[in-house]
Amino acid sequence: xxxxxxxxxxxxxxxxxxxxxxxxxxxxxxxxxxxxxxxxxxxxxxxxxxxxxxxxxxxxxxxxxxxxxxxxxxxxxxxxxxxxxxxxxxxxxxxxxxxxxxxxxxxxxxxxxxxxxxxxxxxxxxxxxxxxxxxxxxxxxxxxxxxxxxxxxxxx
Numbered sequence: 001x002x003x004x005x006x007x008x009x010x011x012x013x014x015x016x017x018x019x020x021x022x023x024x025x026x027x028x029x030x031x032x033x034x035x036x037x038x039x040x041x042x043x044x045x046x047x048x049x050x051x052x053x054x055x056x057x058x059x060x061x062x063x064x065x066x067x068x069x070x071x072x073x074x075x076x077x078x079x080x081x082x083x084x085x086x087x088x089x090x091x092x093x094x095x096x097x098x099x100x101x102x103x104x105x106x107x108x109x110x111x112x113x114x115x116x117x118x119x120x121x122x123x124x125x126x127x128x129x130x131x132x133x134x135x136x137x138x139x140x141x142x143x144x145x146x147x148x149x150x151x152x153x154x155x156x
Contacts (some may be wrong), residue, residue, distance in 0.1 A: 028121035029141025093131035
């Protein structure tokens with residue numbers, strides 16, 4: 001078989017399902033929740049260590065810290081991203097699991113959004129600009145977004 005015949009043949013569906021990259025939002029994506037958890041935990045410790053305040057309010061602060069940590073964990077576990085040779089998959093939800101599949105042929109271009117905190121923690125939001133209209137899908141909290149962007153661009 002010639003090289004032209006190999007490159008012109010259509011890919012099989014098994015090849016299209018090959019995983020190129022998969023991930024979840026980084027823990028640092030939920031920095032605001034970690035910040036509130038830290039404040040609640042410090043407040044609870046001051047109630048228990050220093051003889052001011054009652055233990056009931058200290059327990060409430062501890063419960064608040066646990067709630068923020070639990071919420072960050074829940075949000076991270078219920079969002080998953082995957083890139084195959086044919087599409088970008090974004091799954092979310094725990095019980096009513098929803099999955100959005102964006103075929104690579106519908107993506108016009110990619111871009112990355114990073115704020116100052118995002119750059120500090122090495123994360124970013126990957127924007128998938130679609131060919132139809134001005135719509136863009138987002139993959140939030142991606143660790144090393146430049147690497148993921150290059151992997152997807154190589155498939156386009």
